[in-house]
Amino acid sequence: MGVSLSFIGATTEELDRAEKDPSRAHEYLDELYDDDTSTRGRPHGDPDRAWAGLQFLLDAADVDLDFLMDGSVILEDGTLFGWSAEQIESVARQLRATPWERMAAHYDPERMTKNEVYPNTWGFDPEGELDWLEHTYEELIAFFTAAAEGGYGAFMTFSF
DSSP states (O other): OSSSEEEEEOOHHHHHHHHOOOGHHHHHHHHHSSGGGGGTTTTEEEEETTTTHHHHHHHTOOOOOTTSSSSSEETTTTEEEOHHHOHHHHHHHHHTSHHHHHHHTTHHHHHHHTOOOTTTTTSSSSSHHHHHHHHHHHHHHHHHHHHHHHTTTTEEEOOH
């Protein structure tokens, strides 16, 4: 399974409820993910294990987004964060303004392997891994854009 990251759109009320009662936050998430009908119309994105590779490229391209530092901590164990609608809108603008080519210019499998960028598979199939990052980046832009257009904030889960 590994270390993964995912987002699901959340209303301001849902985020407030989880922040006020973190002990029930997983219960709120379970309600959102309960079945396919509960996410109907709800934007969700799943960078999964590609998040660290994308973070490496975002940092190198000077894009001000930090998956593990942005948002507000809901659970002190670092597994659940809340992102406000304003943060989602800001990130959506930044990502739409950052074409994949700008990110890909910083792809360096040797350096990423040397720096042990998770999941540290960059040297096995460099072109395949680059394609994986591009596909995931496009999905991330789609999530943030849809969430921003819907006026959503988001829950971000970080599992390890």
